[in-house]
Amino acid sequence: MDIHEYQAKEILSGYGVKIAEGGLAYSPEDAVQRARDIGGHIWAVKAQIHSGARGKAGGIKICKTHDEVADAAEYLLGRRLVTHQTGPAGKVCGRLYIEAGTDIAKEMYFCLLVDRSSERIVMVGSAQGGMEIEELAVNNPEAITKIYIEPAVGLLDFQAREMAFALGIDSEAMSHAVKLIRGCYRALRELDCSMLEINPLVMTGSGELLALDAKMGFDDNALFRQTKISELRDKTQEDPREMAAADRGLSYVGLDGDIGCMINGAGLAMATMDMIKLAGGEPANFLDVGGGASAERTEKAFRLVLADKNVKAMLVNIFAGINRCDWIAEGVVHAVKKIDMQIPLIVRLSGTNVEEGRKIIAESGLPIITADTLAEAAEKAVQARNEQVAKEAAAQEN
Secondary structure, X not given: OEOOHHHHHHHHHOOOOOOOOEEEEOOHHHHHHHHHHHOOOOEEEEEOOOOOOOOOOOOEEXXXXXXXHHHHHHHHOOOEEOOOOOOOOOEEOOOEEEEEOOOEEEEEEEEEEEEOOOXXXXXXXXXXXXXXXXXXXXXXXXXEEEEEEOOOOOOOHHHHHHHHHHOOOOHHHHHHHHHHHHHHHHHHHHOOEEEEEEEEEEEEOOOOEEEOOOEEEEOHHHHHHOHHHXXXXXXXXXXXXXXHHHHOOOEEEEOOOOEEEEEOOHHHHHHHHHHHHHOOOOEOEEEEOOOOOOHHXXXXXXXXXXXXXXXXXXXXXXXXXXXXXXHHHHHHHHHHHHHOOOOOEEEEEEEOOHHHHHHHHHOOOOOEEEEOXXXXXXXXXXXXXXXXXXXXXXXXXX
C-alpha cells in the first residue's frame, strides 16, 4: 500500500525527520490560503498522486505570487498526470500539497527497503539526489552506496555514519544526519514499511537537513496491525478492480490483456497466464480464488473479472486438492446462470471429484467450452477470444 507525499512527511516528522512547512489543499482557494498561512515569497505547489517523477509530468509548480499559486492549483486539480511509473493510464490529481520554498545548497538521495534476495534491509544512498535512481544506476552506478542491515541486529551507529559520509555530509551536520537515518529506520521497522525513500534529501543554505520529498510503501499483509496506516489508504489512486477484489478477500492484479482468468492457487495462475501468452493471447488479470471457492465466492470472482469491459473471453482453471471439482462446477453453473454471460467461457477442471464436476457442467445446458489439459484450455481461450472479437467487429459494421 502506498501513501501520499504529505502523509509520508507527517509520519517521518514524528520520527525526528525535518520537513518544510506545508499544508493540504483541495481547491485553488485552499491553495492560496495555505500559501498565506505559510508566509514567505515562494511556494511549491505539488500534485499528490501515488507516483514518482511528478516534476517531469508537470505535477510540481514553483510559484512566487498568490495568483501563481491559484493558477497552478487550477491547472493541477483534476488533471491526469502520466509518468513512467503510472503507465499510459496516468493518475488523477485530487489534492495538492503547498510547501514553503527551500534554499537548497545540496541534493542527496536516501532510501531504505526490504531486500528479499538477501533477506535483509538495504540502505541505499547517493550524494547525487533530485534525479531518478534508475537513471543514476545506469549512468553512474559508482555514485550509489548500499549498506545491508541485519534485521535481528538492527541499524548500527557505524552504518548510519557510513551512509552519512556516502551522502557527502560534513562533520558539522553528521549528528543530524545520523539522527535522521536512525529515525527513518525506526519508522520502517515499527510501521511494517517495505520501502521508504527521500529524494531529494536536501542540505539548506543554513545547514539544515530536510526531506523535500518522501515516499513510503507498506506491506499489505501487515495492515491488520497498522490501523493508523491503513486509514491513510487513498483508493482513488489504486486500480478499482484490485480494490474491489481486496474488499472481497480475493487476490487480483489487473493486466492489459483481454482473456479473463479465474484460477485457484498463485502458482497455477501464473502458469495459466504463461500458457495463454504461449498460445498467442494476453491475460486480462491474475485472480487466485484460493482454496475455499464456494458458489458465492465464485460468483464474486466472475463479476470481478467481467467488470473489466476489455475481457473478450474467460478461462476458469481449477486444480482441486483442498477443494472439490463438483463444488467448483456447481459454483460456475450458478454464477453463469445468475450473471447471464455474454462472452465465451472455457472451463478446465482437474483433481478431486473431477468426473462429477465435468458431469455437472455437461448437464447444465450452458454453452461452456471444456478442456482436459492446461495447454488445451489456453488454446481454446485464445480461439474463443478471436471469434468474439470478430463477432463484435461484424456487429459494429452492421
